[in-house]
Amino acid sequence: MRIITQHQLGGPEVLTVEEAPKPRPRPTEVLVRVEAIGLNPLEARLREGEFPLLGPPPFVLGWDISGVVDQAQTGRLRPGDEVFGMPLFPRAANAYAEFVAAPALHLARKPAALSHAEAAALPIVGLTAWQGLVDLARVGEGDRVLVHGGGGGVGHVAIQIAKALGAQVITTAGESKREFVEGLGADEVIDYAKTDFAEAVREVDVVLDTLGGDTAERSLGVLRPGGHLVTAVADEDTELAARYEAAGLRFSGIAVDPDPSGLHALVGLVERGALRVHVQEAFPFERVADAHRRLEGGHLQGKLVLTV
Template identity: 85%
Template sequence: MRVITQQTVGGPEVLTVVDAPEPRPLPTEVLVRVRAIGLNPLEARLRAGEFPLLGQPPFVLGWDISGVVEEARTWRFRPGDEVFGMPLFPRAASAYAEVVSAPALHLARKPAALSHVEAAALPVVGLTAWQGLVALAGVGEGDRVLVHGGGGGVGHVAVQIAKALGAHVIATASGSKREFVRGFGADEVIDHTAVDFTDAVRDIDVVLDTIGGDTAGRSLDVLRPGGHLVTAVAEEDAGLAARYEAAGLRFSGIAVDPDPVALRGLVGLVERGALRVHVRETFPFERVADAHRLLDAGHLQGKLVLTV
């Protein structure tokens, strides 16, 4: 099989396609013939050596996959089943590959309503949003939810999940993304390049922060008493957590992990027609470096996907 590996950290040019032996599934695992691979900004940071989550190269990046079961050492799936998921995160899943071995519990049957490309784009962003809004914040009917970065990968999915839970959803986004975010159901969209969100909203029950910087700290001013900040980017900021606690507010950091319950929840929303994922662009497997150049540029609208 072919895999995309790197022998050193650096720019997109360090990613190379090479031949490698196929993995062998352990008991409770399945072998998946990959059809599409979702790309995430984290992978560009790992490629560049910004932090050593996977240790030193050589390694194979990637977690988001969609494909077809080729061999099953579990009762949960059979050969021929179409599946998708985010196996093993944060350990290496080596998903930039034509074949991946994955724990069956980290996968779900692909909804018929999604193509392999769309399904591969969903797991990391969908699980992050679900775990933040459902598992941590318990968003419910009538809550006022503010999603920072509503046009991004996590953000546009979070807007839809919050709406499906019955919330009134406000999102921040740049002016060029306002209509894009409204198209996913946001009740209000604040152009953060023109308006300070702390002047525009009040009495928020839950803030989901996907931006970082000073956004999480400034969000303290828009939460109602007892309100809850969930951040996907400042989860280890003890000083910020202490500020929220001192103000009588809740602070939670979300570091996404494989979650079969949440994955089935995402499938349910897709099947109800309440959730879709926007794929900005697809790239063939061999053009992974071009895809990573877009990841490096940042400010993406939706997701990028490799096709295999």
């Protein structure tokens, strides 16, 4: 089979397509013939060596996959089943490949409403948003939720999940993405280039930070007493967490994991028409370097994927 690997840390040019043996599924695992691979900003950071999650090269990046079960060492899934998921995260899943061996529990049957490209774009961003809004923040009917970066990968899914939970959703986004995020259900859109959200928003129950930088710190003043900041990017900032707690607010970091119940909850939202996934661009497998250059360019609307 073909894999995408790297033998040194660096820019997109270090990613190379090579041949490798197919993995063998262990008991409780399946072998998935991959149709599409979701790309995430984390993978560009790992490629460059920003932190050693996967150890030194050579390694194979990637977690988000959608494809067809080729072999099954479990009764949960059968050959021919269309599946998707983010197996093994944060351990290496070696997902930039034509075949991936994965625990059956880390996969769900692909909803018919999603293409393989759309399904591959969903797991990490969908589970991040679900675990942040549902498991941590317990968002419910009538809550006011501020989603930072509503046009991006996590943000565009989070808007829809919050709306499905009955929340009023405010989001920050550039003017070019206003129509997009309004179409997802955002009740109020703040153009960050023209308006300071910290001055424009008050009495929010939950803030979901997907941006980093000083966003989490500046969000402190927009929350109502007892409000909750959930961050996907500043989860290890203990000093900031202490400031939130001192102000009578809650601070939580998301450490996303391949939770089967969360994945199936996302399937349920898709099947009832409450959740869709936007793929900005799909790149052929062999154009992975171009895809990573686009990934690093930022300002994405939704997600990027590789097709196999």
